[in-house]
Amino acid sequence: xxxxxxxxxxxxxxxxxxxxxxxxxxxxxxxxxxxxxxxxxxxxxxxxxxxxxxxxxxxxxxxxxxxxxxxxxxxxxxxxxxxxxxxxxxxxxxxxxxxxxxxxxxxxxxxxxxxxxxxxxxxxxxxxxxxxx
Numbered sequence: 001x002x003x004x005x006x007x008x009x010x011x012x013x014x015x016x017x018x019x020x021x022x023x024x025x026x027x028x029x030x031x032x033x034x035x036x037x038x039x040x041x042x043x044x045x046x047x048x049x050x051x052x053x054x055x056x057x058x059x060x061x062x063x064x065x066x067x068x069x070x071x072x073x074x075x076x077x078x079x080x081x082x083x084x085x086x087x088x089x090x091x092x093x094x095x096x097x098x099x100x101x102x103x104x105x106x107x108x109x110x111x112x113x114x115x116x117x118x119x120x121x122x123x124x125x126x127x128x129x130x131x132x133x
Contacts, residue, residue, distance in 0.1 A: 035059065037066055056081060056088035064094075073101040082106040083121035 032053055037046040046066040050058055059081065067073040079085060082104040089095035089104075098104075106125045 035062055037063075054081070056085045057092070059085050060089055060092075060094055063098075070097070070101045073098075075101070076103050076105055078105050078107060078127065080107055080110050082110075082125045083118060086124060087120055 032050045035048050035050055035054065036044050038044050046062075048062050048065075059079065063077065083106060086095070086104045089098055104125055105127045106121060108127050111121070111125070111127055
């Protein structure tokens with residue numbers, strides 16, 4: 001009672017094409033993420049590849065490479081792991097250099113989810129402190 005139709009082969013029904021050898025190394029198994037430094041307007045100032053993870057020490061190294069002298073450092077560096085980066089900078093002593101020029105803040109989503117149980121994040125990484133600091 002149904003009309004006879006010829007079945008067309010859909011692209012997802014075809015045999016898989018064997019994987020070609022990759023001619024570059026930017027593939028998921030090799031790199032964890034691309035870290036970018038962007039201005040508030042969205043312009044990218046610098047970028048780097050992190051191969052296996054995004055440790056705070058790697059982020060601090062990237063920031064040191066991107067901003068080698070205090071006169072080019074921004075006033076605020078907003079990063080979702082800002083409190084972890086700040087904690088690492090305090091522990092390894094690099095905060096003594098960064099505190100003269102920059103402040104690490106977190107995005108508002110991170111702050112809302114993190115502020116109640118992390119004093120360092122709540123006190124020093126607040127993106128909109130009520131005391132005007």
